[in-house]
Amino acid sequence: MNSITPERLEKAYAIPKKDEVVKAQKLPVRYHVENGVETEDRPEKFLRAMAAILKHTNYGFALDHFSRVTAKCARCAVSCPIYEVTGKPEHVPCYRSSMLLDIYRRHFTLGGRIRARITGDIGITDEIIEEMAGSYYDCTACRRCTNACPMGIDHGLVTHLGRWILAEIGIVPRALVVSTREQISGDTHNTSAIPLPALLDSLEFMEEEMEGTKNAPVKFPVDQEGAEYLFVAPVSDYMMEAETLMGIACVMHATGGSWTIGTKNYDAINYGLFYSDQVLEKLVNNIEAEAKRLGCTKILVGECGHASRSAKFFLNNFSKICHMPVVNILEYTHDAMKAGKLTFDKTIVTEKVTYHDPCNIARPGWVVEQPREIIREFIPDFVEMTPKGRDNYCCGGGGGTVSIDEIRPWRTTIGGRKKAEQIDKTGAKIVIAPCANCKKQIRELLEDNEMPVELVGLHDLIYKALVLSPDGVAWREPEEDDFDWMGGGEEDFKPPEEAKA
Amino acid sequence: MDALIEFTTGPLFRLAFAICLFGLVRVLLLSVSDIYMMLRRAGERNVPWGDLFRTTVSWFVPVKHIPKHRTMYSLVSILFHAGLILVPLFYSSHVILWDKNTGLSWGFWMPQTLAHILTLTTIGGGIYLLLARALNDASRHISRGPDYFFVSLLLVPFITGIFMTNVVLAANVYQWMMMLHALSAVLILVLIPFTKIAHVALFPLGRYIAAAAWKFPKGAGDKVMATLGREKMREEIPA
Numbered sequence A: 001m002n003s004i005t006p007e008r009l010e011k012a013y014a015i016p017k018k019d020e021v022v023k024a025q026k027l028p029v030r031y032h033v034e035n036g037v038e039t040e041d042r043p044e045k046f047l048r049a050m051a052a053i054l055k056h057t058n059y060g061f062a063l064d065h066f067s068r069v070t071a072k073c074a075r076c077a078v079s080c081p082i083y084e085v086t087g088k089p090e091h092v093p094c095y096r097s098s099m100l101l102d103i104y105r106r107h108f109t110l111g112g113r114i115r116a117r118i119t120g121d122i123g124i125t126d127e128i129i130e131e132m133a134g135s136y137y138d139c140t141a142c143r144r145c146t147n148a149c150p151m152g153i154d155h156g157l158v159t160h161l162g163r164w165i166l167a168e169i170g171i172v173p174r175a176l177v178v179s180t181r182e183q184i185s186g187d188t189h190n191t192s193a194i195p196l197p198a199l200l201d202s203l204e205f206m207e208e209e210m211e212g213t214k215n216a217p218v219k220f221p222v223d224q225e226g227a228e229y230l231f232v233a234p235v236s237d238y239m240m241e242a243e244t245l246m247g248i249a250c251v252m253h254a255t256g257g258s259w260t261i262g263t264k265n266y267d268a269i270n271y272g273l274f275y276s277d278q279v280l281e282k283l284v285n286n287i288e289a290e291a292k293r294l295g296c297t298k299i300l301v302g303e304c305g306h307a308s309r310s311a312k313f314f315l316n317n318f319s320k321i322c323h324m325p326v327v328n329i330l331e332y333t334h335d336a337m338k339a340g341k342l343t344f345d346k347t348i349v350t351e352k353v354t355y356h357d358p359c360n361i362a363r364p365g366w367v368v369e370q371p372r373e374i375i376r377e378f379i380p381d382f383v384e385m386t387p388k389g390r391d392n393y394c395c396g397g398g399g400g401t402v403s404i405d406e407i408r409p410w411r412t413t414i415g416g417r418k419k420a421e422q423i424d425k426t427g428a429k430i431v432i433a434p435c436a437n438c439k440k441q442i443r444e445l446l447e448d449n450e451m452p453v454e455l456v457g458l459h460d461l462i463y464k465a466l467v468l469s470p471d472g473v474a475w476r477e478p479e480e481d482d483f484d485w486m487g488g489g490e491e492d493f494k495p496p497e498e499a500k501a
Numbered sequence B: 001m002d003a004l005i006e007f008t009t010g011p012l013f014r015l016a017f018a019i020c021l022f023g024l025v026r027v028l029l030l031s032v033s034d035i036y037m038m039l040r041r042a043g044e045r046n047v048p049w050g051d052l053f054r055t056t057v058s059w060f061v062p063v064k065h066i067p068k069h070r071t072m073y074s075l076v077s078i079l080f081h082a083g084l085i086l087v088p089l090f091y092s093s094h095v096i097l098w099d100k101n102t103g104l105s106w107g108f109w110m111p112q113t114l115a116h117i118l119t120l121t122t123i124g125g126g127i128y129l130l131l132a133r134a135l136n137d138a139s140r141h142i143s144r145g146p147d148y149f150f151v152s153l154l155l156v157p158f159i160t161g162i163f164m165t166n167v168v169l170a171a172n173v174y175q176w177m178m179m180l181h182a183l184s185a186v187l188i189l190v191l192i193p194f195t196k197i198a199h200v201a202l203f204p205l206g207r208y209i210a211a212a213a214w215k216f217p218k219g220a221g222d223k224v225m226a227t228l229g230r231e232k233m234r235e236e237i238p239a
């Protein structure tokens, strides 16, 4: 594992934008924003946006309570993976939250306004906004610090709100908006702009592949009306994580599960969770609409932390029609295994394996034990990271920051440092991360830190070890050129950003 | 002077206690109604009550939390709080005072030695907490004036208390110390509901408030956009 050299640090902190751009946008932050961000009267605009949001949402109650009880004990500091690496006071979670809490107290409470009269405190300034713009995207909203706060202050919630207010005044990473724009008003309705024919192509290829390796007619059902589960995966999986999807299909095949992929909406990604409740709501409504269209009664989300969380905790929140259970694929597979529906070949995965808990599903204690039980079922050499489960460390790409490519040096030097150290300590040769975002981040982390460890999804390994064919053989080596389509296919699909350019 | 002390430990104390009690009941009720309001406005109201209750309770007896972060600071903080809560309530003279002023009679008081030990740990603890706050980079950066002020203020009745119970120390200053002791206690009582010390009552609600705040009202985003006078989402406008 590479150490943090001064050169790496310098790169991590560097702002990858031209000085003119930084000056024109008045944004000394590491991520790009879209052109046309307004710089005039920012403080007033910020306060107006904040007032509007507080008026129509519940955040005000939380800010009020948090600002009343915050004890400033700094226990959160030593629980934040960013602060632990940088040791910079501005990375203390409580400090990050205090920026917004101070603004709340100063501008939105009577006591604050009176105090300001006396002390002459002008409150929010351009500088504070610039600082928040950087700070709220240094934070990965992993909510680890919340576990350490005696008062129960949820710094992840404050970051979540801070980002929304900033987005309302035009400050939001371009990478996030480009993706959600394609979902909301693009032709393909998915973040990677993958057109339907390409999706169908890739499904067909995967089916052929599985026919060969598993000797079983495993299918990806498409637009099956009346299926029990509508299946949504992070759409990038169809291009990058074929084995995860094939593993899922094999589990569905083995269990005889009634499921379908919908052609009108096949993307589970919801970056609204990371910067705007309005976007979050639109996107979960789209998933619900697709389920309704096909008459599905449940939603099954593939290997993805934030997508599972946004569906599970917000679908019914924003539901237009009715309440619908949301199931993460790890829960489904776990239940199937417990019911004795899955047979594994325990000799397939022999390397030492460790497991990374995606924050969005582990922090609430939702998906913690299930994957471990599955792993223990067919992987003999399993080793845990410490800490783990609800108290795990973020991979360093949480809160949507993994999709911001320009901050990769930051993510792999600072944000993911704790995770890299954890992985290194286990001595594992394979790390499992059942989340599209964690996968991308940890891959980059391993690469930039030159760690000889392989990153996979849990269903990638299930794909190999699950016995489907009557002859009891779990795995046949695929032909040499089986995966050519994946490399070749990529040229057809430009990321929406380039496609639009 | 005696009359003044009499007044402070009598009517003034009763007034301060009433302000403290009603003030705390008020913030508590307001916070509970906040939680109710939040859930009413939100589309989905499933709150993991059991889980939140368990976590909240675990912070009352924070054995499992101590060793994780800032161990020494957390330990001292618990000792500090123990004295803060127990001595004002159960020290012998205080028990009499409570009985006389409010009719609240506990029927017992703590051994003198324990009271002395707790007083010393609270003073020592308070000083340690202040120093740790000032000397630790992280907490110094987030602390403001009130964070130092309230801890210091809380120490005043304890320090004066030591003077009063020690014959040698109290020789010439007993009455002054008594005055300072009673006045600072009264001041603290009045300040409790209006300052950060309100966490004595609000502390158990934090996790519920946060959980309720994660429940979002339906359509809020569109309303925000309308309030801000925008017609389209950014995501609906081609870049």
Ligand code: SF4
Pocket (backbone or CB within 6 Å): A079, A080, A081, A082, A083, A092, A093, A096, A138, A139, A140, A141, A142, A143, A144, A145, A146, A155, A156, A159, A394
């Ligand atoms: S949410 Fe995670 S990254 Fe953000 S301040 Fe807390 S621990 Fe640090």
